[in-house]
Amino acid sequence: MAQTQQDVLKASKEQCIFCKIISGDISAAKIYEDDKVFAFLDINPVNAGHTLVVPKDHYIVLPQLPDDLAMHLIKVVKYLSGAIFEMTGAHGINIYQNNGAAAGQEVPHVHFHIIPRRQDDNAMSPWNRSKIDPEQLKQIAEEMGKNLKPISSSTVKLSSNTSVSKKTSKPKRKGKPVKVKRRNSTNSP
Numbered sequence: 001m002a003q004t005q006q007d008v009l010k011a012s013k014e015q016c017i018f019c020k021i022i023s024g025d026i027s028a029a030k031i032y033e034d035d036k037v038f039a040f041l042d043i044n045p046v047n048a049g050h051t052l053v054v055p056k057d058h059y060i061v062l063p064q065l066p067d068d069l070a071m072h073l074i075k076v077v078k079y080l081s082g083a084i085f086e087m088t089g090a091h092g093i094n095i096y097q098n099n100g101a102a103a104g105q106e107v108p109h110v111h112f113h114i115i116p117r118r119q120d121d122n123a124m125s126p127w128n129r130s131k132i133d134p135e136q137l138k139q140i141a142e143e144m145g146k147n148l149k150p151i152s153s154s155t156v157k158l159s160s161n162t163s164v165s166k167k168t169s170k171p172k173r174k175g176k177p178v179k180v181k182r183r184n185s186t187n188s189p
């Protein structure tokens, strides 16, 4: 029998460490809670004050969230990032949100990282960015634009390529992926 999206969600919820933190089965350094959102300190902080903000309901990746929950979650991220700026005296803040193991997601429950930064703290590696031909950039934008549905009808179906397990075999591609040729790779932002 084919696994439905609900089956996938249910199975991942049973194993989910963040759901156990939210229910109180595992203790955490909580800094904020309301009826929909929970925030606590990361146990392996990049810098002191590194905070995780999660919805109380279990969803794996951001595009799965109902719009009203997504809006509330972002509102809390905004509020806490301002508070963390003030409390830590940070010079800057990174807000990270990883979806899928390929993007660095380690816990299969949607979460935002709020990471206070100091000037020159070298706490995170710079992105490995590439150069691209302006014509190619235009083509990619056109291709992507053609495939966008109206925002009001946006729903997401997770493809088998999206996984938070690092043990999965190489994903099979369906359809035509948008390709970006890397060249002249550089570390400069």
Ligand SMILES: [Zn+2]
Residues within 6 Å of the ligand: 012, 013, 016, 017, 018, 019, 020, 057, 058, 059, 108, 109
């Ligand atoms: Zn969960």
